[in-house]
Amino acid sequence: MRVVYQASPWRSLIDKDGQLNRSAITAPLDDIFSRLFAPHLTLADSHACQLPLVEALVRYDIPAWRISQIIGDHNAWLYRQAIALSLNEMHAQGWGEPPVDYCVVMLGSAARYESLLSPDQDNALIIDDYPDARHVEIDGYFQALGERFTQRLDEAGIPLCRGHIMARWPMWRKRISEWRLQLEIWSADRRVKRVQQTNILLDFTPVAGNSALAEQLAESVAKTLPQASLFMDEMSVLLDELPVALDRFGRVAASPSSEAPHRHAINLKRQGLLPLISAVRLLSVRHRRQEIGTRERLVALSHATDTLSLEQSDLLIAAFERFQQCLLDQQRYDISRGQAADGWVDLRRLREDEKLLLKFDLQQVKRLVALAKNTSFS
Template identity: 60%
Template sequence: MRLLHRASPWRDLFSADNLPSPGELPPLLAPLQDALRELGPTPSLAAAHAWQGRLVEALQRLDLPAWRISQLISDHNDMLYRQAIRLALNEMQGQGWGEPPVAYCVLTLGSAGRHESLLGPDQDNAMIMADYPDARHTEVDGYFQSLGERFTARLDEAGIPLCNGHVMARWPMWRKRLSEWREQLSLWTRERRVKRVQQSNILLDFSPVWGDASLADALADHVARLMPRASLFLDEMAALLDELPVALDRFGRLVGGGQEAPHDQALNLKRQGVLPLVNAVRLLSLRHGVRAADTRSRLAGLVMKGALGQRQAEALVRALDRCQERLLVVQLANLKVGAMPDGWVDLSRLEEDERLLLRHDMLVIRSLVRSVR
């Protein structure tokens, strides 16, 4: 398992605020050049978001693995976030709001914060504000409430829908001063409460997307100090692993169906495979002080801490990679017929070797979940 690696130049693809020009790319990347030409130089937010399926097809033609494509989808969404926030700030300037009253940082959460997004995610975001006196609360929070409402509305209009669970910076619950975030996490981790653990699971996978990243670093420092000692909280987090069972029956056979399934052979690979793995790795990482945000880096960090064996970590990385690849295939197929890019996989459409490999990966994930719990 590679524990040390250089940053990939692919991660620079969407690091600027505008898409690269096709002429800037070498001929070797012709599929990506073609996709960029189809999009055009100055697309709207909605057009840029709708283009992601075409982007994935181009990256697949370039033989990029699914985990790297997932990173680049996340990077592209980060770029859309930055554009939406900049448009919102410019609009506020034109309306006389002035400059932001204090330093702040917008965070992406969940799969976006881990840079493991696939196609069709909704919004999960939050905001940290630098500490300010209580006497300025109406002035300062009023500014950032307006900013949060505006940029999340623009993303919604562009096709990244508002979060049904209201996990967005437009709501006070997810928009706080740094000291308030620290205090809230300290309160949440003192006892076993299901709702607080569920909210923390969303919050604890975060990444700065706009603003003063030192505020995000300060919150990450607090998490690293706090979590390894929060035994009751971590116990409840372990108990909640049972809420997302791996897609296997008690005999170790693949099982689909469920109340929300479109048919008996439908397996929700995101909910019954990827999320159990992600949740178990997050819990281990919090327990052992691994500060990485993405699952692959967390697994590498757990090996370095001695919390996981190298062979087990490598098997989990391969299982995650194959799950992401299978989900991208299904999501692209859904887009082509005008359906939503969801997480359902039709077991009846898999070849025998694909079913065997999927079952193997689910066994690997279930073994991890059981050992962590």
Template identity: 60%
Template sequence: MRVLHRASPWRELFAGDGQPELAKLLAPLREALDELGPSPDLPVSHAWQLRLAEALQRLDLPAWRISQLISDHNDQLYRRAIQLSLSEMQGQGWGKPPVGFCVLTLGSAGRHESLLGPDQDNAMIVADYPDSRHTEIDGFFQALGERFTARLDEAGIPLCNGHVMARWPMWRKRLSEWCEQLSLWTRERRVKRVQQSNILLDFHPVFGDAGLAEALAEHVARLMPRAGLFLNEMAQLLDELPVALNRFGRLSASDEDAPHEKALNLKRQGLLPLVNAVRLLSLRHGVSVPDTRLRLSALVLKEALTARQARAGISALDRLQERLLAAQLASLKVGGAADGWIDMVRLEDDQRLLLRHDMQAIRSLVRLAQGSVGGR
């Protein structure tokens, strides 16, 4: 077997006797940006993300950082789609927004942990206004929500099958209504309300008045540590997404919807259990940062995790993202989809051992999260 090796451009930093040529060092990224051009439309810009991911890999960036940058790029696409929609509405006589508002990205986008191929998960907070103006004001923001989500769909970020988008009243509310809804959801342990909250509680302001998002975050911080029944149901729901291990602690892939034999849904059986467990621990202990890596570190400061447990969680997250990104890139290159599946047959023995180790660390975090609220 012939092993091909591509030298890292970072190794060129001190290869000569003088100062390094930064332009050469960053050539992969510069070339990718040159291909994109100065003013691409939304579909072209979104399709370019594959090229961006390859360039960032060539620069030796880890998958977690590439994930952040892909998420940042998606934020930019959101802002452009919203600005285009607002301009279109103004040209059609709608005028300017009647009150302040803030569009939120949710889930992996809100945590800035998106890889390639996410769908839309978004919401909108509208500044409080009198009920007498509801038809007028909500009509404006409904039209805005429909327009910008349609633009993103046309660009290649598909509409959410679960309707978690600002075009729907469920995910477009006044600030006081959002606060009231969360207060209502957290009073009882109902599965549907917990599932909806899991989507909502990882949010990031992407456009508009960020103060509205800050106000909602403050309400969540006051509410969640006292919501015992709600957190207990959240803990029980962790069993709905079991880690990819059998009862003997060996790797075990789910057969549900598998595209082929020996396929493992790394997102569903690895990343999501980890993310959900860390979110639960963060809500329980009043950690307000949104992304999983920072949450794990913050939980150490809260003495909810040991430094060793946090490091194990961060390492597992990093390696799972690395493995999933590699699988997505390989799939896209042959005309496939950027989904959550990996092929177990393609893993080397050491990769299998590391994956098993990471799954065991994730299962330990899940059990710890359940135990923190009496969820088992």
């Protein structure tokens, strides 16, 4: 069973008299806009509009990868609102203005503007350097800010990260010099945990504060990591922890029954999307690229380096877009049935042509992973 199809408003663009029917085009979004921009709207109310917004955008035949960017734009706005409200509250309570410059960055899919429905929080704080003697005072201020804005986002509908990857925790709240030192420590050898933590940090984008601090951190990443050959080798080895959903005969394979909700389920996020994203990230870091989005990285790898041909890049971008579409369709279907939106896809809901394309796309990802693993980092 699929989500019921609704006719595209584009078919009403020209009426029977050959006139431009503007109201027919704007109608699906009018109600959403009135709700999104209603006075005294709470963050929770605004976040609750995302699903109706997605349904309206689907009616415009907008592809999932574009919809994910729009969701990302809205989530970034929710971040800025939560941070502004928290700063205003702290000022009213006598905390004063931020004692030094800072930058809140989103991490992971939010930073890549690739989130679909129901993402949790991943964020960090970059703080401008200050004397050690003022650490208790200044870090205390930003700890309070981190706790407040992440709590506001949680209450709005973007849950706290279960892995504690948030600015409220010292691990993800540091001075810019401490972030540089952290990168040097994490990349000094090939310890798995350190590589995993660095992987989390590699996808970041500024959302509030002084973005120059994020630019400085990006420059440090480009300078430090490509020279750390042991670290880069371990980053390559870690791709094995994200096996592509193909069996040894190259056929689409359902996920292990111990993990899957049923025997026809495939975790397309973990066994398709994440191997693609991770391999592209690895190659981008190797070539000192500072693009964050997966599509942008693929374009850069084919135009600014000799890593991928234009054909390979195009095939992988198409695979990425189809993965996003498949996941969004499944998430909308699950939500319509009162279930949680996650990374699982029911293979029974795919047509035969969709299954063939899925197999083809997964094969392209598997080749990319092999390419990334075989790239020399010495």
